[in-house]
Amino acid sequence: MPRTDDTTTTTGELVPVKFSRLTRRGLILGLSLSQMIALGIGGASLIGALYAGGGILIAYSAPIWAAAIALTWVKTGGRALVEWIPVCAWWAWRTTGGQLAYRRRIVAPRPEGTLALPGDMARLREYTDPETGAGMIHDPTANTLTVVVSVTHPAFVLLDPSEQHRRVTAWGRVLATICRSGRVATLQVLERTLPDSGQGLAEWWAEHGAHDDSWASTTYSELIDRAGPAGERHATTLSLSLDMKAAGRQIRTAGGGLKGAANVLRQEMTTLLSALRAADLTPSGWLSTGELAVMLRTAYDPAIGPTLERHGQLGQDLATAGPVAVAETWERLRTDSGYHAVLWISEWPRAMVYPGFLAPITLSTGIQRSISLICTPLRTDQAVRDIRKKKVEYISDRAQRAKIGQIQDASQTAEYEDVLRQEADLTAGHGVLRYTGLIAITAPTVEELDTAVAAIEQAAIQASCETRRLVGQQAAAFTAAALPIARRI
Incomplete structure (x- = not known):
């Protein structure tokens, strides 16, 4: 403002x-609710892998917590990746429901x-x-x-x-x-x-033009009638x-x-x-x-x-x-x-x-x-x-x-x-x-x-x-x- x-x-x-x-x-440190949810899911998977034995389990869970980190902090188009999920989901729903096209029933x-x-x-x-x-x-x-x-x-x-x-x-x-x-x-x-549209020109001619049967008057009238947007x-x-x-x-x-x-x-x-x-x-x-x-x-x-x-x-x-x-x-x-x-x-x-x-x-x-x-x-x-x-x-x-x-x-x-x-x-x-x-x-x-x-x-x-x-x-x-x-x- x-x-x-x-x-x-x-x-x-x-x-x-x-x-x-x-x-x-x-909500916290500039992170939105969707970012907090994604970060929480990634953190839960990483902590669960650590408590379950670590080592190979951390590697197995890497796709989850790595994706959560990317969704939280990587931005495109001015938004975090996780914030694109609702937009893409709504777009997919409208696409499958045939809501992207409209035809009037005459x-x-x-x-x-x-x-x-x-x-x-x-x-x-x-x-x-x-x-x-x-x-x-x-x-x-x-x-x-x-x-x-x-x-x-x-x-x-x-x-x-x-x-x-x-x-x-x-x-x-x-x-x-x-x-x-x-x-x-x-x-x-x-x-x-x-x-x-040329409406002003047409109104001026209707008010000030010479409306007789002369060649000039007829030509001007035809030109104004055919005039397109200018x-x-x-x-x-x-x-x-x-x-x-x-x-x-x-x-x-x-x-x-x-x-x-x-x-x-x-x-x-x-x-x-x-x-x-x-x-x-x-x-x-x-x-x-x-x-x-x-x-x-x-x-x-x-x-x-x-x-x-x-x-x-x-x-x-x-x-x-x-x-x-x-x-x-x-x-x-x-x-x-x-x-x-x-x-x-x-x-x-x-x-x-x-x-x-x-x-x-x-x-x-x-x-x-x-x-x-x-x-x-x-x-x-x-x-x-x-x-x-x-x-x-x-x-x-x-x-x-x-x-x-x-x-x-x-x-x-x-x-x-x-x-x-x-x-x-x-x-x-x-x-x-x-x-x-x-x-x-x-x-x-x-x-x-x-x-x-x-x-x-x-x-x-x-x-x-x-x-x-x-x-x-x-x-x-x-x-x-x-x-x-x-x-x-």
């Missing part, structure tokens, strides 16, 4: 911010109000708010109700430093508003690059998810059920809109079910996006907005007309950076991608307990390391200082948010996808970030990274 007070100065000058490190705490009827999405997203339900006309998505399992708003804003990198500082401070107030609510489950910021544009949405369990009392007071939840969510929507306008962000209105259907459809079928944009009445049905076919592999996902790969921002900048540090990623050209920042607010009491638990674990680990003569390294000291800084910020009245950054890259072919992924990884290096491809879980990661439904992973 960045230090909020690092971005506030009396002069209004833009100053760098610092992110907390990704914590790697464990002629099979679907329950009314459901979304035609693959996997566990088939449980999602749609609801239209009768007062605002906003399309809401209900997740009965996670017990959340989500609504989406489109936001426009000026180019941040083109503003002068004082204006950038003012906007960063104003955005901090928006996040503080979310933290103080206590009823918000998730706030998702989704920034996408889309091919420009360039790209950026679109930003905010998804606000209501925690229906935390807001249970207010929902019952408002009438109960989805109607009561919509009434409570409408209060949060009003508060968010006021905070956005105070931050000089321009909300374009809450998206209807038809607009949500177009977003979902273009995420799975990017080739049809320009057509849906130029013909506004097509594809505006959530019951048919899902993909026709999905095929998942270990490190990518294939849908109707595109290949996708999802990267996780595993490490935010460790050094001091300015607020526009993500510019190399957001301004990358020629790549269709979605950047999803999933913000999960923590209640103050929950944040206090979490920080207290972290402090106890770090102090206990330090004492244990000193007892066995192990030296405390700089990374552990830095993580403990991050905890102390978060405690100071919480004491000063700031909210605590947990961030998850995901980047979904889309391309028409596998070769173009690999090239685009390499370019985004290089851009992340320029932004002082570390990324990892979420292998074995690309389908779940894609729904969280590319769809505006505030899903967590």
Whole structure:
């Protein structure tokens, strides 16, 4: 979590911010539960061999304790080998169960109000708010109700430093508003690059063109009608998810059920809109079910996006907005007309950076991608307990390391200082948010996808970030990274 007070100065000058490190705490000496289990199995086999007679028995048991040591301390892809066991086991289970492929049953009827999405997203339900006309998505399992708003804003990198500082401070107030609510489950910021459909050109010609029977007018009209996507544009949405369990009392007071939840969510929507306008962000209105259907459809079928944009009445049905076919592999996902790969921002900048540090990623050209920042607010009491638990674990680990003569390294000291800084910020009245950054890259072919992924990884290096491809879980990661439904992973 960045230090909020690092971005506030009396002069209004833009100053760098610092992110907390990704914590790697464990039960004992930084070892996780799975590592402790593997080490315990290896130690039990070695001790048993020693007590049974030693010698040849130790050699016979060597494969067990040697494998346990390797599983505990050998790392690949940023994880210990033992931590890959659940991922591989779940992948094997889904492979044997035929869950890696999805084909829509065109002629099979679907329950009314459901979304035609693959996997566990088939449980999602749609609801239209009768007062605002906003399309809401209900997740009965996670017990959340989500609504989406489109936001426009000026180019941040083109503003002068004082204006950038003012906007960063104003955005901090928006996040503080979310933290103080206590009823918000998730706030998702989704920034996408889309091919420009030429709709603006067509609208300009319809308004200013000379519509006569001349050769020039006819030629221009034909060229505009046949014009395909040219360039790209950026679109930003905010998804606000209501925690229906935390807001249970207010929902019952408002009438109960989805109607009561919509009434409570409408209060949060009003508060968010006021905070956005105070931050000089321009909300374009809450998206209807038809607009949500177009977003979902273009995420799975990017080739049809320009057509849906130029013909506004097509594809505006959530019951048919899902993909026709999905095929998942270990490190990518294939849908109707595109290949996708999802990267996780595993490490935010460790050094001091300015607020526009993500510019190399957001301004990358020629790549269709979605950047999803999933913000999960923590209640103050929950944040206090979490920080207290972290402090106890770090102090206990330090004492244990000193007892066995192990030296405390700089990374552990830095993580403990991050905890102390978060405690100071919480004491000063700031909210605590947990961030998850995901980047979904889309391309028409596998070769173009690999090239685009390499370019985004290089851009992340320029932004002082570390990324990892979420292998074995690309389908779940894609729904969280590319769809505006505030899903967590």
